[in-house]
Amino acid sequence: AQTVTQSQPEMSVQEAETVTLSCTYDTSESDYYLFWYKQPPSRQMILVIRQEAYKQQNATENRFSVNFQKAAKSFSLKISDSQLGDAAMYFCASVSGGYQKVTFGTGTKLQVIP
Amino acid sequence: SQTIHQWPATLVQPVGSPLSLECTVEGTSNPNLYWYRQAAGRGLQLLFYSVGIGQISSEVPQNLSASRPQDRQFILSSKKLLLSDSGFYLCAWSESTRQETQYFGPGTRLLVL
Numbered sequence: 718a719q720t721v722t723q724s725q726p727e728m729s730v731q732e733a734e735t736v737t738l739s740c741t742y743d744t745s746e747s748d749y750y751l752f753w754y755k756q757p758p759s760r761q762m763i764l765v766i767r768q769e770a771y772k773q774q775n776a777t778e779n780r781f782s783v784n785f786q787k788a789a790k791s792f793s794l795k796i797s798d799s800q801l802g803d804a805a806m807y808f809c810a811s812v813s814g815g816y817q818k819v820t821f822g823t824g825t826k827l828q829v830i831p
Numbered sequence: 832s833q834t835i836h837q838w839p840a841t842l843v844q845p846v847g848s849p850l851s852l853e854c855t856v857e858g859t860s861n862p863n864l865y866w867y868r869q870a871a872g873r874g875l876q877l878l879f880y881s882v883g884i885g886q887i888s889s890e891v892p893q894n895l896s897a898s899r900p901q902d903r904q905f906i907l908s909s910k911k912l913l914l915s916d917s918g919f920y921l922c923a924w925s926e927s928t929r930q931e932t933q934y935f936g937p938g939t940r941l942l943v944l
């Protein structure tokens with residue numbers, strides 16, 4: 718069974734600053750994927766970034782990047798130059814095996830302070 | 832490009848009434864389809880998934896059911912709603928050849944009174 722743990726229920730960051738959201742996971746599979754999803758007040762889940770476990774290079778998407786530490790089973794999200802629109806709930810997630818069952822963490826609420 | 836639609840956006844129903852939520856995907860063929868529920872302030876719970884027409888897998892036994900009458904249509908139903916069915920329902924899809932990444936619809940807010 719997979720587990721995903723987000724230990725920070727809430728975080729805040731000043732506009733234009735950088736913030737890192739933490740996530741740890743546990744899986745017995747060797748082939749798996751990790752994701753960060755953003756859920757703004759509209760509550761639609763938006764894919765932010767994706768990491769294949771077999772790739773050592775950390776994924777990046779514009780201002781969003783991850784620090785993937787496979788041995789430590791850690792997958793943190795770094796948001797650079799934070800913007801007001803980044804305020805949302807952020808969910809870490811993992812999937813493995815048949816890929817139909819995504820396991821989500823409990824989320825981190827990010828507040829961006831003007 | 833692919834788009835996913837859900838309706839209605841919001842629904843208020845009395846206890847014991849039936850339910851039908853619809854999800855459709857455009858711009859892709861033979862997608863995997865998923866129904867999730869999110870209680871207030873909580874994470875996502877997978878309810879059902881489907882890898883093809885008429886093929887439904889249930890993750891959580893409850894009074895809800897799902898059907899897939901067409902390739903890109905996924906329906907969540909109930910014959911009699913319970914108070915505990917209130918929540919936010921999200922439909923998602925993934926490519927059949929790249930199943931690991933799921934994309935979500937805008938969701939339906941359901942309030943059972």
